[in-house]
Amino acid sequence: MKVLNKPVDMIAVFYSSGRVEPVKFKYEDTPVTVHRIIKRYNEKLAGNRRICFVCINDGAKVYELKYEVDTQVWYLFKM
């Protein structure tokens, strides 16, 4: 996987319980629907909070999305 850390436009669900879930994002004008989240974790490196999602599409394509809490920006981190 390659590190990209590119901001992306995202449609996400913010559940009333406080949970966040990415649903669909646009990368270089290509819309991508998130099929399955296989892992989620919080990251607090340098005090900068990010919620990280390791996702998988078509059973094999793994990529990582990160939501930066302070700036409210979604990143396609790795692909």
Place this chain on the structure above:
Amino acid sequence: MPDRIIMHIDVNSAFLSWQAVYNLQRGYSVDLREIPSAVGGNQATRHGIILARSIPAKKYGVKTGESVWEAKNKCPDLVLVPPNHHLYMKCSRALMEVLNEYSPRVQQYSIDEAFLDYTGMEKRLGEPVPFAHRLKDRIHAELGFTVNIGISCNKLLAKMASELKKPDMVHTLFPGEIREKMWPLPVEELFMVGRRTARKLRSMGILTIGGIAAADPDLLKHKLKSYGLLIYDYARGIENSAVFPGYYMPMKGMGNSSTIPFDVEDMHTARLILLSLSETVAMRLRYSQNCCSVIAVSIKYSDFKCCSHQQKLITPVNCTMDIYRTAARLFEEAWDGSPVRHMGIRVTGLQRDDRIQCSVFDHPYYLKNLYLDRAVDGIRDSHGIRSVVRACFINSGICASLGGVGSENWPVMSSTL
């Protein structure tokens, strides 16, 4: 076992490693800590000084405090990153959050240092040394940077211990270990002993901390006054101040000043600059939860002649406008009319802001100003210092919050502007 257990937590080359971790988080492949790099100055204009440098840069002889130009001469490949005070505050807060989970008595000592009172925590968290290793590893895993932890029975020895060997280490320095671990060190390693005192001590034939401890206290008092007795106690590991929880800062005052890019020749501009400085000082004052009862204004003229003027207030204040009004009056009284290149505002006589004695001479809008400042601080805290500025600064060409590290668009420290 000693009565108290105090830990001192110190971030290893703080500014640089925070920037390095932040860069890694953003997907940079290079770790700044592993290449010759430094924080400071302005790359484009090659102005300013080195605030922090990596260990590889240290090997080239790059020193903290020297000018960027000097550093570049020593190491042409030096990677320079601009200071990012906002990030440092974030890292510092995150570190304090972690520490506060373990003990209610955590004192933030500086942006990258803290004391943690571990007394009585053994039953819950285990022996101090294994705990310190766990804490250090947790900070590394969670926040990404390394810390040194010093453990002892008072704040002084804990601080000395954390400075023994870096990075990413835990050291103990209990009174029984002073002779072996602290006394062989050169005098300037002792807390509170700087370059000048070191020179004086050397001229007295005292070369190591052990030398201070073995010296005649009367001689030290004669040569260095009461300060001599203080370092005599410190060299013997005697110090017993408490760990003050929270943002306790044993400071006597704070101030901001700025060299103005042009010479100020009229009162209107001078007032704008004073207002801008008041904004910065007052914000810092309120953030530290203090009020001030003395306000001082300093002026440096274009021929480098200096003067200052100060006033003691009837009631302590921390409102921007109160500080500004007094500063403007002081400036008017002190200014001789010649061109000014540098101005500063300093506040002293600090006291906590939780209880304030009001006075009939307070400004009629005192409370309104207080609430206004509180609201503006809140907005600036979450949206940046420039999110709310006073209208008088529009098109004035003057930065709305001059001086210091509180403003994001200003370098932290600089030798030339």
